Structures are given as C-alpha cells and as structure tokens.
Amino acid sequence: MIPGKWDAEAGVVVVGFGGAGFAASVAAHDLGAEVVILEKAPQGRHGGNTRVAAQGYLNTSSADRAAIYLNALCGPYTVPEAMVRVWSEEMSLNNDWLAELGGDPQEHQHQPVGIEFPELPGSDCVHKFHDGPHYGNSKTWECFERLVSERPIEILYETPARALIQHDTTKEILGVRAEQDGRTINVKARRGVVLTCGGFENNQQMIRDYLPGVPYCYTSGSPYNEGDGITMALSVGADLWHMNNYAGPTMALKVPEVKTTFSMKPLNPGSELPGGMIVVGPDARRFADEKFHTRHGKIPINGRWLPMIVPCPMFLIFDHTLFSAGPLYDKKRGSGWTQMVERYDWSTDNRAELAKGWIKTAPSLGKLAALLDLDATALETSVTQWNNDCAEGRDARFDRTMMLDPVASAPFYAIELSPSMLNTQGGPRRNEMGQIIRPDGSPIPRLYSAGELGSIYSYLYQGTGNIGECLAFGRVSGRNAAAEPTWKC
Ligand SMILES: Cc1cc2nc3c(=O)[nH]c(=O)nc-3n(C[C@H](O)[C@H](O)[C@H](O)COP(=O)(O)OP(=O)(O)OC[C@H]3O[C@@H](n4cnc5c(N)ncnc54)[C@H](O)[C@@H]3O)c2cc1C
Numbered sequence: 001m002i003p004g005k006w007d008a009e010a011g012v013v014v015v016g017f018g019g020a021g022f023a024a025s026v027a028a029h030d031l032g033a034e035v036v037i038l039e040k041a042p043q044g045r046h047g048g049n050t051r052v053a054a055q056g057y058l059n060t061s062s063a064d065r066a067a068i069y070l071n072a073l074c075g076p077y078t079v080p081e082a083m084v085r086v087w088s089e090e091m092s093l094n095n096d097w098l099a100e101l102g103g104d105p106q107e108h109q110h111q112p113v114g115i116e117f118p119e120l121p122g123s124d125c126v127h128k129f130h131d132g133p134h135y136g137n138s139k140t141w142e143c144f145e146r147l148v149s150e151r152p153i154e155i156l157y158e159t160p161a162r163a164l165i166q167h168d169t170t171k172e173i174l175g176v177r178a179e180q181d182g183r184t185i186n187v188k189a190r191r192g193v194v195l196t197c198g199g200f201e202n203n204q205q206m207i208r209d210y211l212p213g214v215p216y217c218y219t220s221g222s223p224y225n226e227g228d229g230i231t232m233a234l235s236v237g238a239d240l241w242h243m244n245n246y247a248g249p250t251m252a253l254k255v256p257e258v259k260t261t262f263s264m265k266p267l268n269p270g271s272e273l274p275g276g277m278i279v280v281g282p283d284a285r286r287f288a289d290e291k292f293h294t295r296h297g298k299i300p301i302n303g304r305w306l307p308m309i310v311p312c313p314m315f316l317i318f319d320h321t322l323f324s325a326g327p328l329y330d331k332k333r334g335s336g337w338t339q340m341v342e343r344y345d346w347s348t349d350n351r352a353e354l355a356k357g358w359i360k361t362a363p364s365l366g367k368l369a370a371l372l373d374l375d376a377t378a379l380e381t382s383v384t385q386w387n388n389d390c391a392e393g394r395d396a397r398f399d400r401t402m403m404l405d406p407v408a409s410a411p412f413y414a415i416e417l418s419p420s421m422l423n424t425q426g427g428p429r430r431n432e433m434g435q436i437i438r439p440d441g442s443p444i445p446r447l448y449s450a451g452e453l454g455s456i457y458s459y460l461y462q463g464t465g466n467i468g469e470c471l472a473f474g475r476v477s478g479r480n481a482a483a484e485p486t487w488k489c
Helices: 019-030 048-052 063-074 081-091 094-101 139-149 204-210 228-235 337-342 351-356 365-372 376-392 465-482
Strands: 008-015 035-038 105-107 128-131 154-156 161-166 173-180 183-195 250-252 277-280 298-301 304-307 314-319 360-362 412-421 435-437 443-449
Touching: 008 019, 008 173, 008 465, 019 035, 019 048, 019 139, 019 183, 019 465, 048 139, 048 337, 048 465, 063 081, 081 465, 094 105, 094 128, 094 465, 128 139, 161 183, 161 228, 173 443, 183 228, 183 465, 228 443, 277 376, 314 365, 314 376, 360 365, 365 376, 365 412, 443 465
Parallel strands: 008 035, 008 183, 035 154, 183 443
Antiparallel strands: 105 128, 161 173, 173 183, 250 412, 277 314, 298 304, 314 412, 360 412, 435 443
C-alpha cells in the first residue's frame, strides 16, 4: 500500500549504521545516489557491533584461494558457488577500496596471524587488517564513520525501521516505515532499500527458535540488534538462511542492570591467575575444559566442530585465593559493548560486585551449594575430584592444562554464568547481487542486504570475516541499489 504522504525520501535508504551500513551508503553515494541512513540507536550508541568489535577485517590475498577456504569453512552446509565467487573477489578488494577512499589499511602485526582453521585448504589467503596505526578501541569504526561524515549522507538517529513498504501488485519495496519521536514516518526509497541492521543477538525469542543448544543467550555486542531486519524481511516474503550459526557460545556474567555480558578473566583462555576455579552445570558437575580456546564458540567433537555445550545455569565456583587476586572482570577498553559503551567500573577487590549479589559467597561448599540450589554432595565431589587432579598435575576428565590450582581456600564463591555471543550469522537469504530473495530464489524487487544480517557464513567462521563481509557485500548491495531505476507507481 503506497502511503498518502512521505515524510522523507532518498534514492537509497540504508537501515542500520554499522560496518555494512557504512559500506552500502558510501558505495551508493559515490555512484550518484542520494542516501539516507535510518539508525535505531541514539547518536553515540550507534555503530552496532562494528563499533565495539576487535576492529579487524579480512582482506584475502587471492580470490581463488579465498573461494577454496570459504567452501571448506562452509563444509557440508554449502553456499551457492556464485555467492562464494562474489565473496572471494570482493574480499580481496577491501583494502584497495578503503585506501582509495582515504583509509589507512594496516595489517595486524601480532602473532600468530590468526588463521582460525589453518588445516583447511586455502587458509593461507587470510590476512587481517585494521585502520590506522592503532588496533582496537573502535579505530576502524572511526574511519568508517569519518568516511560517511565526509559525504552529504543524512543519518536519522533514534529512528528504528519498523516495516518495509511494499507495492501490492509489483511487490517492489518502495520505502520504509520507521518510528521517530513516538510517531510513524514513511521514508521513500526511490531506487532501493538496503537492510544492514545486524543480527538477532538481543532477541530471546529468536534465540530460542533458531540457535542450537541454548535456552537463552546474551550479547557482548550491540543490544540494539534485535532481529528487526529478519522480521521486516519475513513480512515481505523473504527466505532465511544460516539461522543456526552464530559466533558463540562462550560463558559470561549477565546481570539485569546491564544489557550486555561481562567476560570473566579466569575463563579467558590466555590468562593464568592464582587460585582454584571450576565451572559446573545444574548437576553440580564439570562439563568442559574451562580454559579451552574455542573457535568462535565451536569445539572439536568426534571430528566435527560443534557449538560448545552450555548446560544452563552454569556456575563458576572459586576459592578465596582467586577472589583476592584482583578484579575478576577485565574492564580495560579494547572491544565489547560492556567495556566500550557501558564502561562499567568493576571494583579492584570484587567487593562491590559481592555486595550487589553478582558474586555469591559461603563459608563452605555445602552452604554455597544451598545458595545456588545445587546438590551439595555433587558439588563437594566435583571439587574433590578437581583438587585430586590438581595434586596429580593432570585434569583426568577434560585435559585442562591451565590454572591447575585446587579450589581449596575458604570462603568459597560463585558467579552464575550465561551463554554469551559476539554475533549471529543468520537472516534473510541473499544472492550474489546482494538482493534478498524469496524461498523460490526470486529477488524481492529493490530490497538488498549486507553484513551479519543474513551473513554468508553457514558453519565455521574465520575471525575478521564479518567486518570483511560488511565491506564486501555492503559495496555490492550499495552499488546495485544505486543502479536501480527510479520507481514510478
Ligand atoms: C566484541 C566483539 C568483537 C568482534 N570482533 C570482530 C572483529 O574483530 N572482526 C570481525 O570481522 N568481526 C568482529 N565481530 C563481529 C562483527 O563486529 C559484526 O558481525 C559486524 O560488525 C556486523 O556489522 P553490521 O554492520 O552487519 O551490523 P552492526 O555493526 O551490528 O550494525 C547494525 C546497526 O543497525 C542498527 N539497527 C538495528 N535495528 C535497527 C532498526 N530496526 N532500524 C535502524 N537501525 C537498526 C543497530 O543499532 C546498529 O547500529 C565482533 C563482535 C563483537 C560483539
């Protein structure tokens, strides 16, 4: 239904101002389209996961090797060859494009380079970059934001898109219905709409419906990513793909006061802290190597990489030595919404969080179990087994090799852990033109997408691949939306 009145209009309407929104809007603008970006978050909290990411993006060294690697990453969950081809070609052009625009691509210097699956064919194509001399701390995002601000691209903050406006008979997407200051506005898109509004990290219903093995899960990225692009695309007939694939889970603290998760230092695969700790599930038994370095949440099980098992609720059980060893949360800025945007000031001695009830304590394991509603005998047995393993210098159950210290010094402590993730990969299925397609493969006219909303990653994930893909498909979709003829209904 065409609205009687349009409140705003542009050639290309981009929904969501993160990495993909940047690439789509700049690509469309530089081809001559007038662009407006609708952004749900207020200014300062925009930028989505891109703003708080570790800031790396992929630029592959060879399109042919990249195609081989992507096919290997997808494994049995194959992606159409035409998509693989476009991804591979565009992924090797990210640096050239950014440099041409005035960015400063710099290759990560730290070792190892970060090839996530070096055993897979084609993995030698992986090269990770960031913008400028400094890595982390939103630096790549700042470059993206600057490149948008240098252009006459209007950004409407606090203007969440709510629905797509579709022509009744031609099914073309004519614009977007959005919300602004509590009222509905109709934004006309003369050429096309590009959805770049991220995944469903903060939508518990979609998490329950689509993600394997998690009854709930929380995000370490933008809380504004609530699956809106999925809802809008479904309403106009889109197909979905990769809904079960996500960059998680890990185990983290989630408290009602803060929308995003706190990663706990003792669980950081790289950190060695004094004191004993284990993680148990609702049966008060351990279920994994607590220090295992997952591949974005996946662990090897019988020759396959599968999401880590997270029997909720989970509890980090630890002793007074660890409690006294310094803050259990690393508030250092670098990446993550909690660190970069919320900036929660965790106490140096963990006492403030103890007082808030985020950390629980009891003089004995039995009393701690009662506080947590766990079976006391089972918890005592788990701790005794762990302490015996530490005495023998070997984790007999899970081969953990780090922090082999007994949970020995009273009082004892617990933190409830929840599954946490960086981002989801699923969303509306797109084709090699960046168009959102229907279950029969036909494109929904004038509707495009880019970024993690309907990402290409179907199974395994190579770190920096998401922002790399934002740039690659942002360009593809921005270009093709800009090239659409103006509609005349
Ligand atoms: C801690 C962390 C570290 C990471 N590190 C890396 C890394 O180093 N390299 C890498 O490649 N990937 C990394 N990732 C993943 C990566 O950040 C994301 O997958 C990628 O940035 C997604 O970009 P996007 O543009 O698709 O979405 P986002 O950057 O999330 O942007 C989506 C935008 O859409 C807005 N929005 C949502 N709904 C609406 C609506 N209805 N209307 C209007 N706007 C809306 C949001 O507010 C947001 O601004 C990391 C993620 C996290 C959380």
